Amino acid sequence: PTSFYRFTGDAELYDTLERGHASLLSKVLRPWQQKFPDVEVIEASRCGSAAQVLVNDSRDASLVVVGRHIRTGAFGAHIGHVTHSALHHITAPVAVVAHS
Incomplete structure (x- = not known):
């Protein structure tokens, strides 16, 4: 099975990056969710x-x-x-x- 590599640096930095990516994803998806409100969207941001x-x-x-x-x-x-x-x-x- 394939697995992605966990960030090997500072855990706090990893968490900061992950939160930043999740925030950006929400911002990018927001207009599409408003345009298509009946489409179920599950936001999942991953680093790797x-x-x-x-x-x-x-x-x-x-x-x-x-x-x-x-x-x-x-x-x-x-x-x-x-x-x-x-x-x-x-x-x-x-x-x-x-x-x-």
């Missing part, structure tokens, strides 16, 4: 590798949705490491949604 946290936190998921940027590269669809990890390590269905 995004790919590892996503894999760990999706163990009981029915569907995982990840995004990918639309790139104008020469060949094929390009995905980042988080989407790549999701496709290879998450057991639930994974939907990859392109966005600009």
Whole structure:
């Protein structure tokens, strides 16, 4: 099983960073929650590798949705490491949604 790496520095600094990320997440989600009040949202902010946290936190998921940027590269669809990890390590269905 994959697990994310715990911050090895000062525990107080870790807690401060975690609270800051949670606050930023709430601020970013607020307009969307107001626009779509019937959609249930569970806010969860985690520190660590995004790919590892996503894999760990999706163990009981029915569907995982990840995004990918639309790139104008020469060949094929390009995905980042988080989407790549999701496709290879998450057991639930994974939907990859392109966005600009």
